Amino acid sequence: MSSTNRTVVVTGIGATTPLGGDSASTWEGLTAGRSGITTLQGERFAELPVRIAALAAVDPGDVLPRPLARRLDRSAQFALIAAREAWADAGYTGKAGEDEKVVPERLGSVVASGIGGVTTLLDQYDVLKEKGVRRVSPHTVPMLMPNGPSANVGLEVNARAGVHTPVSACASGAEAIGYAVEMIRTGRADVVVAGGTEAAIHPLPIAAFANMMAMSKNNDEPEKASRPFDTGRDGFVLGEGAGIVVLESAEHAAARGAKVYCEVLGQGLSADSHHIAQPEPTGRGIAAAMRNLLDSSDLKPSEITHLNAHATSTPQGDLAEIKALRKVLGDDLDHVAVSGTKSMTGHLLGGAGGVETVATVLALHRRLAPPTINIEELDEAVDADIVRDKPRALPEGSIAAINNSFGFGGHNVVLAFRSV
Numbered sequence: 001m002s003s004t005n006r007t008v009v010v011t012g013i014g015a016t017t018p019l020g021g022d023s024a025s026t027w028e029g030l031t032a033g034r035s036g037i038t039t040l041q042g043e044r045f046a047e048l049p050v051r052i053a054a055l056a057a058v059d060p061g062d063v064l065p066r067p068l069a070r071r072l073d074r075s076a077q078f079a080l081i082a083a084r085e086a087w088a089d090a091g092y093t094g095k096a097g098e099d100e101k102v103v104p105e106r107l108g109s110v111v112a113s114g115i116g117g118v119t120t121l122l123d124q125y126d127v128l129k130e131k132g133v134r135r136v137s138p139h140t141v142p143m144l145m146p147n148g149p150s151a152n153v154g155l156e157v158n159a160r161a162g163v164h165t166p167v168s169a170c171a172s173g174a175e176a177i178g179y180a181v182e183m184i185r186t187g188r189a190d191v192v193v194a195g196g197t198e199a200a201i202h203p204l205p206i207a208a209f210a211n212m213m214a215m216s217k218n219n220d221e222p223e224k225a226s227r228p229f230d231t232g233r234d235g236f237v238l239g240e241g242a243g244i245v246v247l248e249s250a251e252h253a254a255a256r257g258a259k260v261y262c263e264v265l266g267q268g269l270s271a272d273s274h275h276i277a278q279p280e281p282t283g284r285g286i287a288a289a290m291r292n293l294l295d296s297s298d299l300k301p302s303e304i305t306h307l308n309a310h311a312t313s314t315p316q317g318d319l320a321e322i323k324a325l326r327k328v329l330g331d332d333l334d335h336v337a338v339s340g341t342k343s344m345t346g347h348l349l350g351g352a353g354g355v356e357t358v359a360t361v362l363a364l365h366r367r368l369a370p371p372t373i374n375i376e377e378l379d380e381a382v383d384a385d386i387v388r389d390k391p392r393a394l395p396e397g398s399i400a401a402i403n404n405s406f407g408f409g410g411h412n413v414v415l416a417f418r419s420v
Helices: 023-032 074-089 118-131 140-144 148-157 169-185 203-211 250-255 284-295 315-335 349-366
Strands: 008-016 107-112 162-164 191-198 241-249 262-271 304-308 337-339 400-407 411-419
Touching: 008 023, 008 074, 008 169, 008 250, 008 349, 023 074, 023 349, 074 118, 074 148, 074 191, 074 241, 074 349, 107 148, 107 169, 107 349, 118 140, 118 203, 140 148, 148 162, 148 191, 162 169, 169 191, 169 241, 169 262, 169 349, 169 400, 169 411, 191 349, 241 250, 241 349, 262 284, 262 349, 284 315, 284 400, 284 411, 304 315, 304 349, 315 400, 349 400, 349 411
Parallel strands: 107 162, 107 191, 304 337, 304 400
Antiparallel strands: 008 241, 008 262, 191 241, 262 411, 400 411
16 A cells, blocks of 8 residues: 555554553643652662752653563553554554454554663663673663664564664654654555553663753752743753653544544644754754644644643743744734643653653643743743643644654754644
8 A cells, every 4th residue: 555645643542650540640730830850869869960850740660561571672651552552542452463353464653762761771780790791681772772662662562664763862752743744645554553661761861861960959849840941940850750642643543443633734834954962043944844844734724722832931932932933823823732741751852752742632622721930930931832831722723733843953843733
């Protein structure tokens, strides 16, 4: 089957985040304006300049059987938990082939991670140094591979159309979803399980980010540390977890009578070509990605009523995003309700695009934009309508929403969705 015009829809969602162990509890936390950021406990974090993070609300070791968990890096554990929820939510009751509603050769997996199995790598190096060669786990290489989460999700559902892992830093999860959309549109698959995951809360990555001056050092008030668009923002807060969606061609979903959350309109991609870590200050690359999205879809700026911003709470990044939005949308930006959900979840790096896609899909489905918390004084340069403190109702009728994700290396990914 070959086509470039197949309509793609979302039929299942799953998440495990600092706000909850599934999509329902995560959504409840988002709409309640609850922070998932806390103080890190333990001697190994005690001397770090940053001692706060957004740990998963439910430890994956409490969910997965111990023999399985021991063979998976924490990032893969999160991905598998979120994928299982999304797969069941889409109405599938077994692996492809066992569940006759989808065949393995028409099913794909695209799950991204920005860093991969970093905790496995670092922990097993400690084992090597302290206990010797024979104590290193034979599962180490499959666990640390960045494609490990996608491969394990593919094994879980029996995906044979392709298993892929885009690695583009903090844009990875969103790029995975965009890649999955193209798999369906071009006829490679009918169904794809897609999203992002990350588990990098470890002293070394935290020390490295902190020395880059990228992270908030508000150790005394962790729940207030992530404050997108606020004049006092001083960097992001590291989070962990996963967000997964099940995407299908509209024809396939209709043939099996599936519920549909929304339509996926497409993606816009670009690269800043400016700096390995700093955002391009005028928002040039972000604007290019947005224009690419508008040019490659039937989305009109006037349709966009909600945007889940990348909004990491860094001084430069937040403003570059707003400049790009105003540059492309013009006066249409005035009627867009902008949410910065990292104020509650922290920044899940490669998992951010997956979790925030789940939030964007639910915002359309529930007609409710989550709030941005911790804005005590809005930066006067933020020329946009930021949803603050409490959720906001979205209009009835056909509306569209955007999810922005940007990453080190200058990666820009913009995803768009339309209500059904």
